[in-house]
Amino acid sequence: MRKNIIAGNWKMNTTLCEGVELAKGLNEALKDKSPKCDVVIGTPFTHLATVAAAIDTDKIGVAAQNCADKEKGAYTGEVSAAMVASTGAKYVILGHSERRSYYHETAEILKTKVNLALANGLTPIFCIGEVLEEREAGKHFEVVDEQIKGSLFELSPEDFSKIVIAYEPVWAIGTGKTATADQAQEIHAHIRQTIASKYEQTIADNCSILYGGSMNAGNAKELVSKPDVDGGLIGGASLSVENFLPIIEAF
Ligand code: 13P
Secondary structure, three states: OOOOEEEEEOOOOOOHHHHHHHHHHHHHHHOOOOOOOEEEEEOOHHHHHHHHHHOOOOOEEEEEOOOOOOOOOOOOOOOOHHHHHHOOOOEEEEOOHHHHHHOOOOHHHHHHHHHHHHHOOOEEEEEEOOOHHHHHOOOHHHHHHHHHHHHHOOOOHHHHOOOEEEEOOHHHOOOOOOOOHHHHHHHHHHHHHHHHHHOOHHHHHHOOEEEEOOOOOOOHHHHHOOOOOOEEEEOHHHOOHHHHHHHHOOO
16 A cells, blocks of 8 residues: 655754754654654654654654665765664665765665665665756656666565655755646656556555655645645755644645
8 A cells, every 4th residue: 555654854954952852842743643644754864863762653754864875894974774774763865866966876876775775674765856957858757767767676576665756856945946736746647657667557556656845834735635646755844843743734
């Protein structure tokens, strides 16, 4: 069964204290609620273990925002998938456009990261999405297909079934400019079709495809009402309970 998921990506925000407070606040707000979606928060590496210990992780999953493309060893400053898993985190966001552009993460590097994440029992939330020029040139379908094929299509059907996809048009990230619900539906349906062309239709039907890019309390309901939009990956609006909770309640 396809899952609905609302995931926060805190990016490089909050000190440890602030992050733990935010996570505890969300935990408290959800205590007596039964959300109609899985809830995930993507914290900085430094917060993972403390946050995981401070909340009910059956109710709120914890995600890292990256992991190394190496298993272990002399890679100063890197954090491995095994280390992430050892904190209690269950997810890892991979391939975010900020990592692709600022840290030059290629399809090949991301393929390795996805494999290491899966090998360590983590669920990858794999981000794809086009830049504005590509959208304007009508190349967005092609771009997302290449991103999926380049990093995910060597996975076995069993492993592919563990992947969550997040479609995040780069022009909508942090800009206040959201894709319309119809634009999101159109490309999500296309992504599902691409998956079905490689794997079975049931695998495509069961894959959660999240939308990301200036999603907020005001637009979440319309976006998630679309049949192929299974939730969201939320940046700015995940940084306060006040803004994040209504998005969770959009389902
Ligand atoms: P915003 O919600 O701040 O636009 O960020 C989206 C995003 O990049 C989530 O990964």
